[in-house]
Amino acid sequence: MRLVFACLAVIGLCLAVGPACFAAAPVKGGVATLLPANSKIQFVCAHSGDKPDPRIGGFAKFTGKAEVDPATKALQSVAVDIDTTSLFTQIDKLTTHLKSADFFEVRQYPTAKFVSTKIAPGAGGKATITGQLTLHGVTKEISFPATVAVNDQGLSLKSQFSIDRTQFGMDYGQGKVENKVDLTVVIGEKTTTQ
Amino acid sequence: MSAEVEFALFTVAAPLAAAAATALLLARFAPATLAERYALGAALAAGFAVGYWLLADWAPLVPEQHWHWLPYVGAAAVLAAIGLAEGVSLPERWLGFALLSLVAAWQLVPLWPDLSPPRTATVPLLAGYLLLITGLLTALPDRLVGRTFVALLTTSAAATAVLVGLGVSGKLGQVAAAAAAAAAGCFAAAFFLRNRETPIRGLIPVYVVLAGGSAFAGTIEPLPPLPIILIAPAAPLVLWLYAAGPLARLKGPAAIAAQCITVALPLLIAIAWTALGT
Numbered sequence: 001m002r003l004v005f006a007c008l009a010v011i012g013l014c015l016a017v018g019p020a021c022f023a024a025a026p027v028k029g030g031v032a033t034l035l036p037a038n039s040k041i042q043f044v045c046a047h048s049g050d051k052p053d054p055r056i057g058g059f060a061k062f063t064g065k066a067e068v069d070p071a072t073k074a075l076q077s078v079a080v081d082i083d084t085t086s087l088f089t090q091i092d093k094l095t096t097h098l099k100s101a102d103f104f105e106v107r108q109y110p111t112a113k114f115v116s117t118k119i120a121p122g123a124g125g126k127a128t129i130t131g132q133l134t135l136h137g138v139t140k141e142i143s144f145p146a147t148v149a150v151n152d153q154g155l156s157l158k159s160q161f162s163i164d165r166t167q168f169g170m171d172y173g174q175g176k177v178e179n180k181v182d183l184t185v186v187i188g189e190k191t192t193t194q
Numbered sequence: 195m196s197a198e199v200e201f202a203l204f205t206v207a208a209p210l211a212a213a214a215a216t217a218l219l220l221a222r223f224a225p226a227t228l229a230e231r232y233a234l235g236a237a238l239a240a241g242f243a244v245g246y247w248l249l250a251d252w253a254p255l256v257p258e259q260h261w262h263w264l265p266y267v268g269a270a271a272v273l274a275a276i277g278l279a280e281g282v283s284l285p286e287r288w289l290g291f292a293l294l295s296l297v298a299a300w301q302l303v304p305l306w307p308d309l310s311p312p313r314t315a316t317v318p319l320l321a322g323y324l325l326l327i328t329g330l331l332t333a334l335p336d337r338l339v340g341r342t343f344v345a346l347l348t349t350s351a352a353a354t355a356v357l358v359g360l361g362v363s364g365k366l367g368q369v370a371a372a373a374a375a376a377a378a379g380c381f382a383a384a385f386f387l388r389n390r391e392t393p394i395r396g397l398i399p400v401y402v403v404l405a406g407g408s409a410f411a412g413t414i415e416p417l418p419p420l421p422i423i424l425i426a427p428a429a430p431l432v433l434w435l436y437a438a439g440p441l442a443r444l445k446g447p448a449a450i451a452a453q454c455i456t457v458a459l460p461l462l463i464a465i466a467w468t469a470l471g472t
């Protein structure tokens with residue numbers, strides 16, 4: 001049996017206005033198209049115990065759209081479809097293992113999906129996004145904070161949150177691999193696989 | 195309970211004990227002709243079913259995925275021993291094996307849209323793979339089909355589990371390990387059986403479906419696939435080197451040692467290759 005395990009990932013979403021370091025996703029007709037060229041979905045997973053040895057991964061292929069109210073500049077909805085077979089990490093062996101039946105099971109579940117159902121705006125560009133996340137064939141409602149900005153350059157968003165992989169049927173290696181997976185979703189920053 | 199203890203108890207000890215108990219109970223209480231033909235095959239299928247049943251929720255009894263059919267095709271393979279009955283001709287025997295292989299392949303090949311080659315080609319390919327191993331192993335001369343042979347089947351099944359676990363997935367490796375443990379139970383039971391050749395031949399179709407099916411599930415799981423895993427269940431075929439020619443003249447411990455080395459060699463190469471390559 002393999003001794004090297006790792007983690008997971010998924011989706012999420014949200015917003016944030018891009019300070020100067022972010023290049024916003026262009027909004028046309030109230031819709032921003034989300035692609036790896038202008039967005040990224042990244043995860044961090046770690047081993048349990050004294051040596052967590054966290055690893056960063058992401059998805060190289062996904063498509064989505066974010067709807068913005070042109071008048072109020074408010075984010076109205078976000079939807080993303082992820083090609084889970086495009087999962088990558090910096091370690092080939094880990095990538096293969098994460099794609100296997102132990103975790104993402106990408107042959108059986110080649111896509112993951114997030115569809116927002118509610119976006120509650122807050123102060124200072126903050127928002128709370130709620131939606132249905134489908135991962136590993138399991139759909140659950142998740143809710144996460146995000147920072148969003150819509151300006152003349154387009155839409156920017158940043159969100160960091162965690163999910164419990166076991167909630168999505170990825171329960172292998174408990175006690176060796178942390179159940180909690182940290183996710184970072186950014187609109188306005190391109191995906192890099194290095 | 196730690197994962198290691200769970201593995202030792204539920205994936206190794208339980209299938210092994212269940213297989214050994216099934217074989218001995220059938221040998222003791224079933225009608226002689228039935229016991230002779232089906233005891234070890236049924237024991238292997240039962241041992242594997244127990245091991246599979248004891249796995250966590252990710253191995254459901256109601257199949258949701260292709261490899262969830264393994265305990266069922268393993269049980270169906272027990273019936274293939276009917277082809278070993280007296281009066282069954284060689285073509286009839288192979289026809290029976292072909293039918294079993296086709297049924298097993300039909301269930302074990304997934305419906306993935308991106309399966310390559312596509313299912314229409316993969317089903318006959320897998321069926322051919324299972325049929326060849328089953329047919330050729332059952333055709334080995336009697337002197338090669340003894341307890342050593344069962345030990346070599348067990349070793350090959352264990353190597354399959356190592357290859358799948360090492361190169362693909364711990365879960366699928368655990369499933370394959372249950373088959374290897376059940377085969378070890380059959381090996382233990384073989385010490386107590388009389389007229390071993392027939393029951394051992396009855397073991398072969400079940401071994402091929404379980405070890406070959408596990409290897410196939412492991413092979414197609416990663417992208418790109420890992421076909422080297424398919425070597426492991428087929429490794430006992432090298433025993434044909436001992437069917438005729440100079441190696442056939444080896445006797446006693448020398449023959450056993452040579453057979454073990456010959457079968458172990460491709461297994462070790464495959465494991466080393468997989469360990470270095472992943």
